[in-house]
Amino acid sequence: MASFFDRLRMNIQIFFKSIFGGTAINTVTGTVEKAINTTVHTVTDAVQNLVSTTVNTATGTVHMVVNTTVNTVTGTAQKVLNTVGNVINSAGDIIASSVNWLKGIQKYWPIYLAIVAIIMVCIVILYYSVCYYLNRxxxxxxxxxxxxxxxxxxxxxDILQQKKPLP
Structure with a gap:
């Protein structure tokens, strides 16, 4: 199948043969062929440059999108891991503070025992006071x-003991 430019060339040759005859046709045909070939090469080069630029731009865009997505996912994952690390550190602090508190209890257990005994005695006195008040x-x-x-x-x-008059 002939390309557009080949058909154009044939139509121009037929047109000039009908107008000028054989000798002028060769000169005009050569000039037209050179112009057509130059145009074809220019258009081909422009299309190749456009396709190459488009492909390079698309590839660059794809790389940017992929890199941006990877960076976003990596940043989000890093934030999640930092949060998990903070939670684990906080849990460690809670456990460590309980252990320190238990160490203090172990060191001063008689004082804590006396405080608990005093609190229990106060509760018992309050309970029996409330019960006594309610019973009274x-x-x-x-x-x-x-x-x-x-x-x-x-x-x-009194009514029953009253003497009634006899009738």
Whole structure:
């Protein structure tokens, strides 16, 4: 299949043969062929440069995107690892502080034992004080109820003991 430029060349040759005849055609055809070849080479070079530039630009863009993505992922992973390291360090500090506290207890255990005993005695005294108060309140309430009941019974017995006149 003939290219566009080959068909153009043939059409120009036919056109000039019909107008000028044989001798002028060779001169014009040679000039036209040179112009066409120069144009073809110029267009081919321009297309090759454009394709090469596009490929290089695309490759550079792909490299930039890949490098940026890798750097972003690496930076994020580094931040996550730093956070995990900080958590582990904090957990170590918590464990170390408990161990230090236990060392202090081991050193001063009689003092801690006395403090715990005092606190327990205070709790027991408070418990029995509250129980005693509530029982007294309950007893007073119960005795006042008994007194009221006794008054009611007394009033009824007075009514029962009254002598009624005989009819």
């Amino acid at each position: 309140k309950k007893a007073n309430l119960l005795s006042s109820t008994f007194v009221d009941l006794a008054e009611v019974i007394n009033n009824k017995s």
